[in-house]
Every structure is written in C-alpha cells, then in structure tokens.
Amino acid sequence: MEFIHQPYYPGETIAAIATPPGEGGVAIIRISGDQSLEVAAKIFSGSIFSYRSHTAHYGQIYNSSGEHVDDVLVLIMLGKRSYTGENTVEIHCHGGSLITRKVLEVVLAAGARAALPGEFTFKAYMNGKIDLAQAEAVQELICAKNEKALGAAESQLKGSLSNRVLAFQSTLTQIAAILEAWVDFPEEGLEFATMDELDQDLERTAKDMEKLVNSFHNGKILHDGLSICLIGCPNVGKSSLMNALLDKDRAIVSPIPGTTRDVLEDHLRLNGLHIKLSDTAGIREANESVEQEGIRRSKKAMQEADLILLVLDAHKGLEKEDQELLKQVPFHKTIVIWNKIDLNPRNLPCLEVPFLVHLSAKEKIGLEELHQTIDTIIWQDGPPSKEEILITNVRHKEALIESIESLRRVQIGLRHQVSPEFLTLDMRQSLLELGKIIGTNISEDILSAIFSKFCIGK
Numbered sequence: 001m002e003f004i005h006q007p008y009y010p011g012e013t014i015a016a017i018a019t020p021p022g023e024g025g026v027a028i029i030r031i032s033g034d035q036s037l038e039v040a041a042k043i044f045s046g047s048i049f050s051y052r053s054h055t056a057h058y059g060q061i062y063n064s065s066g067e068h069v070d071d072v073l074v075l076i077m078l079g080k081r082s083y084t085g086e087n088t089v090e091i092h093c094h095g096g097s098l099i100t101r102k103v104l105e106v107v108l109a110a111g112a113r114a115a116l117p118g119e120f121t122f123k124a125y126m127n128g129k130i131d132l133a134q135a136e137a138v139q140e141l142i143c144a145k146n147e148k149a150l151g152a153a154e155s156q157l158k159g160s161l162s163n164r165v166l167a168f169q170s171t172l173t174q175i176a177a178i179l180e181a182w183v184d185f186p187e188e189g190l191e192f193a194t195m196d197e198l199d200q201d202l203e204r205t206a207k208d209m210e211k212l213v214n215s216f217h218n219g220k221i222l223h224d225g226l227s228i229c230l231i232g233c234p235n236v237g238k239s240s241l242m243n244a245l246l247d248k249d250r251a252i253v254s255p256i257p258g259t260t261r262d263v264l265e266d267h268l269r270l271n272g273l274h275i276k277l278s279d280t281a282g283i284r285e286a287n288e289s290v291e292q293e294g295i296r297r298s299k300k301a302m303q304e305a306d307l308i309l310l311v312l313d314a315h316k317g318l319e320k321e322d323q324e325l326l327k328q329v330p331f332h333k334t335i336v337i338w339n340k341i342d343l344n345p346r347n348l349p350c351l352e353v354p355f356l357v358h359l360s361a362k363e364k365i366g367l368e369e370l371h372q373t374i375d376t377i378i379w380q381d382g383p384p385s386k387e388e389i390l391i392t393n394v395r396h397k398e399a400l401i402e403s404i405e406s407l408r409r410v411q412i413g414l415r416h417q418v419s420p421e422f423l424t425l426d427m428r429q430s431l432l433e434l435g436k437i438i439g440t441n442i443s444e445d446i447l448s449a450i451f452s453k454f455c456i457g458k
Ligand code: GDP
Pocket: 232, 233, 234, 235, 236, 237, 238, 239, 240, 241, 252, 253, 254, 255, 257, 258, 259, 260, 282, 339, 340, 341, 342, 343, 359, 360, 361, 362, 363
C-alpha cells in the first residue's frame, strides 16, 4: 500500500505538530503508532508505561544528551480508544514556534517518523475508526467557513451520510442476491420476488439516491458559499452597495464615472453563509485599454457568479445602457436593484423581471429585503433543515450518479427481459460505486489524493 508516495506500514509510529504554526499559549505534538509509548518514555521524565489510558501527566522533556528542552503535559490514549485506533501520546508543550519544533525534533530523534499530511486521519480510516466519508468530513470540519457548513460536516462525521449509504447498500444487496439466484437457477425464474416488486424496489432506491444527489446544490452553497457579482453602469452606486453589504468602506466611492477599473472582491457573511462579493467595472463601451480589460473581467465575473445584482440608478431612471445590460443578464440568477430611492424618484418604469428590489445603498434602506430575495433565489426549496443529509463533495455526487445509472440499466433490463447475468453485472457495478463513498473498493490514487489535502498533524 502506498500512502502519498510512501509505503504504508500499519502501526508505524509517526509524529507531527498538531497545532497551527506560529506563537500560542500551548502547542501539541501528536505521536501515534505501536512504538508511541516507547518513544515518549525515552524523552519524558515520568514513567509512561505505568499510566492509565486517557490520563494527563506533568513532566519534562529531555533530549538524547540529557538536556532539558521543555516542561510539558503528556496525554496518553491507548489502543482502540484513540483517534487513530493506535497507541497515541500527545505532548502539550509551550506554544512558541522554536520550542515546538525542538520538542518535535527530540520526538523524531527518539524513533518516530515525521507524519505526512492527513496521516493520522488515514490511520483512523485504515484502522476502521472512521470510514472514508467521515474522514473527508474531518477535513470539511476544519475548513468550515460558516455555522451551516460546520453543522453539515459534524453530521457527516457522526456518520449520517455513511448510514444512508449503508442503507442503500443493504437494499441493493438483497436485490442483487435475488438476481444472482436467478442466474444460478434460470429455469426456476425469479424467486422470492416478482418482477414488479423488484422494479418498484429499484425505483424507490434510485429516487432516494437522486434526492441525495440533488442535495448537492444546497450542500455546495453551504460548503463553498456563494459568489455574488455586482454589475451596472458607472455611478449607479455599485461600490456604495458593496460597502453597505460589507458594512465597511472597501470599494472607492466616487462621483466620477469609471472609478472602478478592476473587479474588487471581498468576503462577507450573510444569513450564515460565506459570500464572495465582487464589484465589477461598469460595463459600457470604453476606449481606454485599462478600462476595456476591466470590462472583459466584469463579463467573466458575471458568467461565473452564482448570483448577479444588477444596479440601476432610480434617480436617473432607465437609460439606454441599462436596457443593454438588462438584455445581457440571465434573469434566473439576477436581482435587479433600483438604487438611490432616498432621492424620491418618480415614475420609475415598470420592469418585467422576476426579482426586483428598491433600496438606498447610501442610507442603508431596503437591505433586509435584498437579503431575503437572495435567500429565495439560492435555496431551491427553502434553506435546508439541520437534520437534512446533504452531500457537499463532488466525489460523493459522482459516485451516486454512477450508481444510479447502473440501477436504471437494471430496471430497463428487467423490463426488456434481458438475461439475468447482465443484470447482476450492473447491480454489482451499482454497489461498487456506492462503496466508493465510504471507502470500500477505492483505489490507492484516490485515497492519496483525498488525504494529501489534509494538513500535517491531522
Ligand atoms: P459605482 O460607480 O456604481 O460604483 O457608484 P458609486 O458607489 O461610486 O456611487 C456613485 C455616486 O452615487 C456617489 O456619489 C455615491 O455617494 C452616490 N450614491 C450611491 N448610492 C446612493 C444612494 O443610495 N443614494 C444617493 N443619494 N446617492 C448614492
């Protein structure tokens, strides 16, 4: 078995700094493997082998020359009850970068190997403490940018997705068994179930799996957040709106048209979501090459955005350039905004657009309505509930889609009286794809790719 270009030996003792780099109150060095206690015993003042599991002990770390390195707290976690499922020792030392590195050096000199990224979680996976979907949830938990993403990662780590996949597997295994029996005794035809019953079971399972695939839309928003792009003619108030949404002065607000030459980006939290907001150069015909480049980038940002805020100046009314812009935007993801309503505009033309908001970026009027409209557009059937199982990972989505496709082939085959040998092949393929989500039947390349995204020490 290769783990990120390094042979993997089960039980090999590894060590790494588990806390982020930099200065802090405390830093943690984690040691895991068969020899963890031996390594710790060589460098720690206390009698490591006498300690019970899950106990903490104060003492000193000494290097091989007997020199004092640091005063530390040592935490012992034995065997299956640790994160990795192996003997684990954590050394809580002082949190300076130099002192932490020195303690790690002493640990490595005592016989541990420097851990690779994600190797502790990899050990947990290999030792059956968690499955692959749960291992991926650990990484999502660490990277979660907002409360909702954190909630989804926590639920996945607790096994919500894995349990759902196991339930699918169990149903499909039963169907597969019936089909296999048919292969073995073809003259007896389908036993244990009628053709219709099998078809219905397959239909129900495929539908449930499709529901999970569809949750990816919401899952992705929770996980990655949203990109929102502000567009509009120069001086309509895009930068002012960006500042109002961010609640700080990020973009330069100026009465001179064409001030925003490039795409400005910033991040904010809106209704518990992570949002990347970009304020684009005013899209209009420009002669100057810098401004032309800005406009090219604006168009690109508009295409890539999850949501577009098209800003219009209510004081000026609808101008020719605004009409051009209205022709360019995809309405399903665009909120048209009449800005500057504090100037009491009269006789605004009636716009036939699905999402329209009146506001004043300067006076911060109408922002709540904008927030609500954003919510309406992004959640297909309302925001997901806390209990809902969502998939946030493309790998899981693809495996589910492949699995469903195989199921659909079985259904078509059944209806067209295809020989059961072929049906069982598709059935097996469907189960194989499902297994990839939780980590059975997974190639080493994929494993390496998944764990190499982790940080060292996790
Ligand atoms: P941009 O070129 O579209 O980014 O527009 P700016 O945000 O730079 O604003 C252009 C001008 O319009 C500035 O003088 C702003 O103070 C003004 N402005 C922006 N929003 C409002 C608003 O809601 N009400 C009023 N009265 N003026 C605004």
